[in-house]
Amino acid sequence: MGFRPLHDRVLVRRVEAEEKTAGGIIIPDTAKEKPQEGEVVSVGTGIKSEEGKVTPLDVKAGDKILFGKWSGTEVKVDGEDLLIMKESDILGIVG
Amino acid sequence: MGFRPLHDRVLVRRVEAEEKTAGGIIIPDTAKEKPQEGEVVSVGTGIKSEEGKVTPLDVKAGDKILFGKWSGTEVKVDGEDLLIMKESDILGIVG
Amino acid sequence: MGFRPLHDRVLVRRVEAEEKTAGGIIIPDTAKEKPQEGEVVSVGTGIKSEEGKVTPLDVKAGDKILFGKWSGTEVKVDGEDLLIMKESDILGIVG
Amino acid sequence: MGFRPLHDRVLVRRVEAEEKTAGGIIIPDTAKEKPQEGEVVSVGTGIKSEEGKVTPLDVKAGDKILFGKWSGTEVKVDGEDLLIMKESDILGIVG
Amino acid sequence: MGFRPLHDRVLVRRVEAEEKTAGGIIIPDTAKEKPQEGEVVSVGTGIKSEEGKVTPLDVKAGDKILFGKWSGTEVKVDGEDLLIMKESDILGIVG
Amino acid sequence: MGFRPLHDRVLVRRVEAEEKTAGGIIIPDTAKEKPQEGEVVSVGTGIKSEEGKVTPLDVKAGDKILFGKWSGTEVKVDGEDLLIMKESDILGIVG
Amino acid sequence: MGFRPLHDRVLVRRVEAEEKTAGGIIIPDTAKEKPQEGEVVSVGTGIKSEEGKVTPLDVKAGDKILFGKWSGTEVKVDGEDLLIMKESDILGIVG
Numbered sequence: 001m002g003f004r005p006l007h008d009r010v011l012v013r014r015v016e017a018e019e020k021t022a023g024g025i026i027i028p029d030t031a032k033e034k035p036q037e038g039e040v041v042s043v044g045t046g047i048k049s050e051e052g053k054v055t056p057l058d059v060k061a062g063d064k065i066l067f068g069k070w071s072g073t074e075v076k077v078d079g080e081d082l083l084i085m086k087e088s089d090i091l092g093i094v095g
Numbered sequence: 096m097g098f099r100p101l102h103d104r105v106l107v108r109r110v111e112a113e114e115k116t117a118g119g120i121i122i123p124d125t126a127k128e129k130p131q132e133g134e135v136v137s138v139g140t141g142i143k144s145e146e147g148k149v150t151p152l153d154v155k156a157g158d159k160i161l162f163g164k165w166s167g168t169e170v171k172v173d174g175e176d177l178l179i180m181k182e183s184d185i186l187g188i189v190g
Numbered sequence: 191m192g193f194r195p196l197h198d199r200v201l202v203r204r205v206e207a208e209e210k211t212a213g214g215i216i217i218p219d220t221a222k223e224k225p226q227e228g229e230v231v232s233v234g235t236g237i238k239s240e241e242g243k244v245t246p247l248d249v250k251a252g253d254k255i256l257f258g259k260w261s262g263t264e265v266k267v268d269g270e271d272l273l274i275m276k277e278s279d280i281l282g283i284v285g
Numbered sequence: 286m287g288f289r290p291l292h293d294r295v296l297v298r299r300v301e302a303e304e305k306t307a308g309g310i311i312i313p314d315t316a317k318e319k320p321q322e323g324e325v326v327s328v329g330t331g332i333k334s335e336e337g338k339v340t341p342l343d344v345k346a347g348d349k350i351l352f353g354k355w356s357g358t359e360v361k362v363d364g365e366d367l368l369i370m371k372e373s374d375i376l377g378i379v380g
Numbered sequence: 381m382g383f384r385p386l387h388d389r390v391l392v393r394r395v396e397a398e399e400k401t402a403g404g405i406i407i408p409d410t411a412k413e414k415p416q417e418g419e420v421v422s423v424g425t426g427i428k429s430e431e432g433k434v435t436p437l438d439v440k441a442g443d444k445i446l447f448g449k450w451s452g453t454e455v456k457v458d459g460e461d462l463l464i465m466k467e468s469d470i471l472g473i474v475g
Numbered sequence: 476m477g478f479r480p481l482h483d484r485v486l487v488r489r490v491e492a493e494e495k496t497a498g499g500i501i502i503p504d505t506a507k508e509k510p511q512e513g514e515v516v517s518v519g520t521g522i523k524s525e526e527g528k529v530t531p532l533d534v535k536a537g538d539k540i541l542f543g544k545w546s547g548t549e550v551k552v553d554g555e556d557l558l559i560m561k562e563s564d565i566l567g568i569v570g
Numbered sequence: 571m572g573f574r575p576l577h578d579r580v581l582v583r584r585v586e587a588e589e590k591t592a593g594g595i596i597i598p599d600t601a602k603e604k605p606q607e608g609e610v611v612s613v614g615t616g617i618k619s620e621e622g623k624v625t626p627l628d629v630k631a632g633d634k635i636l637f638g639k640w641s642g643t644e645v646k647v648d649g650e651d652l653l654i655m656k657e658s659d660i661l662g663i664v665g
Contacts, residue, residue, distance in 0.1 A: 003161070005187040006153060035645050035654075044187070045153070047620075050142075052150030055622030058576060058615070066573070066645055066654075073186065075130050075161055084130070084161070084186045091643065091654045092575040092614070098256070100282040101248060139282070140248070145237075147245030168281065170225050170256055179225070179256075179281045193351070195377040196343060234377070235343070240332075242340030263376065265320050265351055274320070274351075274376045288446070290472040291438060329472070330438070335427075337435030358471065360415050360446055369415075369446075369471045383541070385567040386533060424567070425533070430522075432530030453566065455510050455541055464510075464541075464566045478636070480662040481628060519662070520628070525617075527625030548661065550605050550636055559605075559636075559661045 003077045005044040005084060010059060012038040012072065012083045035066045035091055041082060057087050064094040098172045100139040100179060105154060107133040107167065107178045130161045130186055136177060152182050159189040193267045195234040195274060200249060202228040202262065202273045225256045225281055231272060247277050254284040288362045290329040290369060295344060297323040297357065297368045320351045320376055326367060342372050349379040383457045385424040385464060390439060392418040392452065392463045415446045415471055421462060437467050444474040478552045480519040480559060485534060487513040487547065487558045510541045510566055516557060532562045539569040573647045575614040575654060580629060582608040582642065582653045605636045605661055611652060627657050634664040 005011050015037040040063045046056040059065060072085035100106050110132040135158045141151040154160060167180035195201050205227040230253045236246040249255060262275035290296050300322040325348045331341040344350060357370035385391050395417040420443045426436040439445060452465035480486050490512040515538045521531040534540060547560035575581050585607040610633045616626040629635060642655035 003187050003189055006182075006185050009187060011187070035643055047618075047622075048142075048150065048153075049620045049622075050144045051146075051148055051621075052142075052144075053621055055618065058618075068643065073130055073163065075186065077189075087576075090576050091579060091645065092573050092581070094573055094647075098282050098284055101277075101280050104282060106282070143237075143245065143248075145239045146241075146243055147237075147239075168225055168258065170281065172284075193377050193379055196372075196375050199377060201377070238332075238340065238343075240334045241336075241338055242332075242334075263320055263353065265376065267379075288472050288474055291467075291470050294472060296472070333427075333435065333438075335429045336431075336433055337427075337429075358415055358448065360471065362474075383567050383569055386562075386565050389567060391567070428522075428530065428533075430524045431526075431528055432522075432524075453510055453543065455566065457569075478662050478664055481657075481660050484661060486662070523617075523625065523628075525619045526621075526623055527617075527619075548605055548638065550661065552664075 003042065003075070003082075005042060007044045008047045008057060008087045009044045009084055010057070010087055010090065011041040011043075011075075011077070012065065012067065012085060013041050013080070014038050014083060015064070035068055036071075037094065038065055038067060038083065039063070040065060043087075047087075059087060059090060059093065066091045066094060098137065098170070098177075100137060102139045103142045103152060103182045104139045104179055105152070105182055105185065106136040106138070106170075106172070107160065107162065107180060108136050108175070109133050109178065110159070130163055131166075132189065133160055133162060133178065134158070135160060138182075142182075154182060154185060154188065161186045161189060193232065193265070193272075195232060197234045198237045198247060198277045199234045199274055200247070200277055200280065201231040201233070201265075201267070202255065202257065202275060203231050203270070204228050204273065205254070225258055226261075227284065228255055228257060228273065229253070230255060233277075237277075249277060249280060249283065256281045256284060288327065288360070288367075290327060292329045293332045293342060293372045294329045294369055295342070295372055295375065296326040296328070296360075296362070297350065297352065297370060298326050298365070299323050299368060300349070320353055321356075322379065323350055323352060323368065324348070325350060328372075332372075344372060344375060344378065351376045351379060383422065383455070383462075385422060387424045388427045388437060388467045389424045389464055390437070390467055390470065391421040391423075391455075391457070392445065392447065392465060393421050393460070394418050394463065395444070415448055416451075417474065418445055418447060418463065419443070420445060423467075427467075439467060439470060439473065446471045446474060478517065478550070478557075480517060482519045483522045483532060483562045484519045484559055485532065485562055485565065486516040486518070486550075486552070487540065487542065487560060488516050488555070489513050489558065490539070510543055511546075512569065513540055513542060513558065514538070515540060518562075522562075534562060534565060534568065541566045541569060573612065573645070573652075575612060577614045578617045578627060578657045579614045579654055580627065580657055580660065581611040581613070581645075581647070582635065582637065582655060583611050583650070584608050584653065585634070605638055606641075607664065608635055608637060608653065609633070610635060613657075617657075629657060629660060629663065636661045636664060 040059050043057050046054045067090050071089035072083035135154050138152050141149045162185050166184035167178035233247050236244045257280050261279035262273035325344050328342050331339045352375050356374035357368035420439050420441050423437050426434045447470050451469035452463035515536050518532050521529045542565050546564035547558035610629050613627050616624045637660050641659035642653035
């Protein structure tokens, strides 16, 4: 089915960064306020200026990214739970 | 009768994405926070800049789209319940 | 007496879209959240940019329109109750 | 003494539009939410853009106008109670 | 000592407009919501655009002005209590 | 150690303007709402426009200034308690 | 692993500025409202204008900086707790 985000939106697959406490207890990321890790699945065509000029985004499919804890909207695409967010929600590119 | 949305507005027909739980109970989409699926019926002429320049929209009639749960205003056109929303409410194009 | 709206304002006459329930009870539109129907009576000269450039509006006298439930301010012109609203309150043109 | 409004401000004299109910009771306008009628006394030089360009206003002294119920600030000029408001508070020109 | 307001700020000396009720009781202006009268003492160099262009102000030292009741910040300059406000707080020039 | 403020920020040393009541009681300035006096220690390079153009500030090191009571953030530079604020917090230059 | 901040974001390592009271009690910085000290680890490519023009940042890797107490979001990069913030959160450069 696929999904093309619009304009400056980005489709992201969450990467579960599990962390273990000293005692080996897995702290699900959701319990902490830390930014989330993810991988870019697809990107929009870019930001449109008021005069219609399109500026491509700085992230691309395959990039590993960090994004704010509460960023994005959950969507189901081809049966997979993914996230749609704006490029401005992305803090940076890992690696 | 027909209806031409103004400027950057889009007329959308909801597509009911019914999901069944394991036990076969249908969860009406409205119960969940997930974005809604729809089909574009007609689009406005585009976004007008302060100087009057018109930039066409990136969605067109027939596109399958995902949009935010609370986006749009309900309208009845030719007896059918449809939605009017802004292009900026649309997350992306399916397919 | 007449009335010329200023800039991007539009003078509108309400069109009462009565709907009957199955049992024939008339549901006055006001009871529901649906957008209202109206007819454009007169329009302002257009939107003025910061530099003074005027861009004419996309609606004109005689257009049938849909507008948001709570849009506009009531005014009495030549004894008739009309509405003054901004073009940006208009969802689209019917027909 | 006189008074020159600054920039996009307008000096307005209220015109009391008294309305009588069927029984002849005068409903002072203030009791209703309807826009107010007034006459333009004097206008500012115009709107100044960020670059300093001045665009004259579209209303002039003598125009009969309708303005929002709560618009403007009361001032006393040469002993007369008048209103100072912005041009953007004016809904349109009567006549 | 003197004081040069910055950019679009204006230094103002209050002019106490005392009004007497029929019985001769002086109503200090502060008790009413009416705009205040003042005299311009000195003005800033003007408004700076984002590109650095400076546009001189439309009021000058010596102008009698009306300004909003709650406008400005009190300052003591050379022992005298004055007000510093923005040009946009000034309603107009008297005379 | 020194400290270079960024962009349109200004480093300021407070000047304690003590005022004595008739009875000689010193009213520390902090108790009153009056603007504060200070001296500019160092200034940023200037305001950057969206296109990257830098416009120098209008205040410079050594200027005596008045600024709003609650403006600025306290910082310790080389062991001295100073204030960092934006140029837009400065009301004007004394002298 | 490394981490490239996006656009006008900056990756910062906290520098713990411990201060001792007279009695030698260490006041952890967090207890006070003072700005925090840090060192820039890496910077984004710069601020993008609406037309797509990129303006490099004024801080670079290695700069010692002061930033607002509540600025930034905590992230773990290569096992180290760092902060991601916008350049506009940085008050200035130390030294």
